[in-house]
Amino acid sequence: MATLATESLDSSNRGAKRLSEQEINDLLVGLAGWTLVTVEGVPRVEKVYSFKDFQQALTFTNQVGALAEDVGHHPALLTEWGKVTVTWWSHDLGGVQRNDLIMAARTERLRNG
Numbered sequence: 001m002a003t004l005a006t007e008s009l010d011s012s013n014r015g016a017k018r019l020s021e022q023e024i025n026d027l028l029v030g031l032a033g034w035t036l037v038t039v040e041g042v043p044r045v046e047k048v049y050s051f052k053d054f055q056q057a058l059t060f061t062n063q064v065g066a067l068a069e070d071v072g073h074h075p076a077l078l079t080e081w082g083k084v085t086v087t088w089w090s091h092d093l094g095g096v097q098r099n100d101l102i103m104a105a106r107t108e109r110l111r112n113g
Ligand SMILES: C[C@H](O)[C@H](O)[C@H]1CNC2=NC(N)=NC(=O)C2=N1
Pocket: 072, 073, 074, 075, 088, 089, 090, 091, 092, 093
């Protein structure tokens, strides 16, 4: 979903709207491989990326980390040999807001240009 990736993030974190599961799933339609997961009652959007070895996984991890630092919004990142699990949600909000889908779309762009 190229347009989602190019949207500006809503900086009014406090006033952000927590999306419903339906709204999240509707936005995930354009994000191949991303799923809605709920951990400790908190919805998140998640994708597992595959790589040929640990070094490639680590490089991608750092690229996602740079995206996060650029905007001050951060994912959970699990880096393993050949795999990186990226999970976006809004900790302060206790759920998923549109910013998290924007960041998922920007994460996709790292792999798909
Ligand atoms: C103080 C700091 O800006 C806040 O804790 C930011 C940092 N990055 C964040 N990232 C995410 N995903 N959710 C947050 O609520 C959040 N808050």
